[in-house]
Amino acid sequence: MNIKIRRLKLTHDLLATLGDLLEACLEFYQKTSGRPPDPSAAYAMLSFGPLHSESGNCYTYGIFTDGVLAGVASVTRDHPSLRSLDFGVTLIHPGFRRKGLGRRLVEHILKDQGLPRCIDRARAVLQGLQTDHRSFFKGMGFQQVSPGHLCPEGSPSDTQVEMVLSPLILPHMDDPSAFMVREKHMKFIPAAVATYYDEPLVPLAGKGSRLVDLDGKTYLDFFGGILTVALGHAHDRVTKAVIAQLQRLSHASTFYPTIPMVELAEKLIASAPGQLKKVFFTVSGSEADEMAVTLAQAHTGNLEVITLRHSYAGRTVMAQALDGLSSHRAVQSQIGAVKHAPAPYCYRCPLRLDPKSCGTACARDLKELVETTTTGRLAGMLVEPILGAGGCIPPPPDYFAIAAEIVRKHGGVMIADEVQTGFGRTGKMWGAQHFGLEPEIMTLGKGIANGLPMAATLCTEWIADSFTSRTISTFGGNPLACAAAGAVLDEIKEQDLVANSAERGKELRESLVRIQRQFPRMIGDVRGVGLMLGMELVRDETTMNRTPATEAVSQLMEETRRRGLLIGKGGLHGNIIRIAPPLNVSAEEIEEGARILMKSFSAIQGG
Numbered sequence: 337m338n339i340k341i342r343r344l345k346l347t348h349d350l351l352a353t354l355g356d357l358l359e360a361c362l363e364f365y366q367k368t369s370g371r372p373p374d375p376s377a378a379y380a381m382l383s384f385g386p387l388h389s390e391s392g393n394c395y396t397y398g399i400f401t402d403g404v405l406a407g408v409a410s411v412t413r414d415h416p417s418l419r420s421l422d423f424g425v426t427l428i429h430p431g432f433r434r435k436g437l438g439r440r441l442v443e444h445i446l447k448d449q450g451l452p453r454c455i456d457r458a459r460a461v462l463q464g465l466q467t468d469h470r471s472f473f474k475g476m477g478f479q480q481v482s483p484g485h486l487c488p489e490g491s492p493s494d495t496q497v498e499m500v501l502s503p504l505i506l507p508h509m510d511d512p513s514a515f516m517v518r519e520k521h522m523k524f525i526p527a528a529v530a531t532y533y534d535e536p537l538v539p540l541a542g543k544g545s546r547l548v549d550l551d552g553k554t555y556l557d558f559f560g561g562i563l564t565v566a567l568g569h570a571h572d573r574v575t576k577a578v579i580a581q582l583q584r585l586s587h588a589s590t591f592y593p594t595i596p597m598v599e600l601a602e603k604l605i606a607s608a609p610g611q612l613k614k615v616f617f618t619v620s621g622s623e624a625d626e627m628a629v630t631l632a633q634a635h636t637g638n639l640e641v642i643t644l645r646h647s648y649a650g651r652t653v654m655a656q657a658l659d660g661l662s663s664h665r666a667v668q669s670q671i672g673a674v675k676h677a678p679a680p681y682c683y684r685c686p687l688r689l690d691p692k693s694c695g696t697a698c699a700r701d702l703k704e705l706v707e708t709t710t711t712g713r714l715a716g717m718l719v720e721p722i723l724g725a726g727g728c729i730p731p732p733p734d735y736f737a738i739a740a741e742i743v744r745k746h747g748g749v750m751i752a753d754e755v756q757t758g759f760g761r762t763g764k765m766w767g768a769q770h771f772g773l774e775p776e777i778m779t780l781g782k783g784i785a786n787g788l789p790m791a792a793t794l795c796t797e798w799i800a801d802s803f804t805s806r807t808i809s810t811f812g813g814n815p816l817a818c819a820a821a822g823a824v825l826d827e828i829k830e831q832d833l834v835a836n837s838a839e840r841g842k843e844l845r846e847s848l849v850r851i852q853r854q855f856p857r858m859i860g861d862v863r864g865v866g867l868m869l870g871m872e873l874v875r876d877e878t879t880m881n882r883t884p885a886t887e888a889v890s891q892l893m894e895e896t897r898r899r900g901l902l903i904g905k906g907g908l909h910g911n912i913i914r915i916a917p918p919l920n921v922s923a924e925e926i927e928e929g930a931r932i933l934m935k936s937f938s939a940i941q942g943g
């Protein structure tokens with residue numbers, strides 16, 4: 337159910353008395369419902385404290401459902417915070433009987449919001465209600481109200497503001513809804529579901545590179561969810577494609593071939609590298625990686641898979657086994673067939689060698705890994721061309737050539753996890769192209785549909801053919817997601833966004849290097865290509881003290897947020913900043929982001 341709350345055009349004179357308010361409500365009820373005022377519409381009334389309408393600070397809100405006024409609530413801004421709520425009145429339409437609206441209001445006011453001085457009055461009011469009213473409150477279940485925004489005085493959309501009911505009783509008038517969303521998030525979403533920032537940000541809307549939060553603050557979004565909003569927020573082409581598809585057909589399942597599914601498959605294959613000619617559509621990157629491993633196993637008849645330490649593959653059982661970051665593994669790995677090779681992490685070489693003279697020893701080490709920890713018969717190796725969640729770690733240029741030779745010699749296939757690196761993110765269409773890697777299987781996700789849930793596993797014909805059992809997916813190849821992904825691909829191609837990613841990425845990288853020069857102690861490494869960039873923060877690079885500066889990254893994120901820039905973080909120790917603007921980011925936006933970063937570093941280190 338959508339509850340719309342609109343600011344009523346009531347003059348303060350009308351609010352002079354409660355009677356006037358009731359009358360105005362009932363009148364409005366008649367107008368909007370086309371029915372005569374129904375006395376039972378004023379089903380319950382809660383009143384706390386005096387009405388301060390004469391102060392000119394009284395706000396009155398109508399609560400609408402299906403276009404019909406269901407109730408009215410009025411609050412005063414006499415005091416700096418609504419903790420001192422002076423007045424609230426609610427007329428509850430009978431239609432709300434089962435919705436629990438009244439009970440929630442009472443509960444919030446009495447308990448959650450801690451308004452002790454109202455409690456006695458409220459009790460008295462409640463006791464005054466007839467028995468059936470009391471059982472009415474008791475018997476009601478709660479139904480969620482839609483998120484929205486509290487309308488500040490003088491807002492242009494005076495009569496059209498949608499908001500949650502809760503702001504009426506929130507402690508801070510300045511950030512009412514965000515507070516409530518965070519409260520509810522804390523209450524209902526498990527703590528394991530990590531959020532950024534000391535006080536999590538509540539996104540409300542976005543356009544292009546800009547994101548607006550529920551407090552009305554606008555940010556330059558250089559992380560796009562998690563590198564997912566590839567074309568920026570609310571991209572017109574994507575929106576149009578999805579709406580058009582939504583009006584035709586929103587679901588079919590893989591039991592039916594649909595136009596958006598086959599069109600997208602054709603486009604993906606046309607842009608995919610090498611011999612990748614078949615697509616399994618999935619819903620998440622985890623599922624795409626899981627599918628890829630299953631395919632490799634089905635094709636080779638072998639089970640053992642190599643992956644990299646510091647990699648991230650997702651949160652299904654197989655994906656967690658593949659994860660090279662213990663921080664993401666909830667339980668002990670249940671799949672012994674997964675072996676983790678040392679990451680090609682030159683800044684922190686796992687073999688303690690000098691990257692300039694090591695001869696890519698980490699790749700050569702794979703031979704011993706296979707010979708000592710496997711049967712010697714591999715299903716394959718799953719690799720992110722650039723380790724993303726692990727902290728934006730590109731391998732040495734010849735890493736994959738050496739690795740692929742060893743893997744293929746032992747019967748395995750190469751799986752490129754392009755969930756982060758795909759679709760132009762790195763300044764080439766596919767991350768693997770930077771390293772001359774032609775995978776037999778490739779997984780996609782994140783930016784593929786600009787934020788709609790979609791992923792895919794591409795493979796060669798002969799690998800697809802060796803998957804002989806039946807497989808279905810309820811949501812894989814969903815028409816809406818396919819329509820969005822088709823629009824994303826067309827836009828990337830027509831606007832040459834891969835080139836833009838390369839150029840803007842180069843500019844941003846240069847800026848990051850300049851910032852590093854300014855803060856040489858804290859910024860140990862700047863790395864990445866295209867618009868997938870990272871900065872590793874350490875205790876003191878000048879003395880080679882590379883202890884991860886985890887706290888500094890948290891502080892920096894707070895500072896960038898304060899200045900209106902959103903970035904991400906990663907790495908085993910959370911000490912790596914990750915920056916990933918949309919592919920169509922402008923040169924001006926890159927400059928703006930770099931300026932904010934510079935100022936934010938100054939704020940945390942002084943300089």
Ligand SMILES: Cc1ncc(COP(=O)(O)O)c(C=O)c1O
Pocket residue numbers: 562619620621622623625648649650651720724725753754755756781782
């Ligand atoms: C490289 C890579 N693979 C797979 C995944 C898992 O994707 P999802 O979160 O859609 O399951 C992620 C997610 O961050 C990822 O970065």
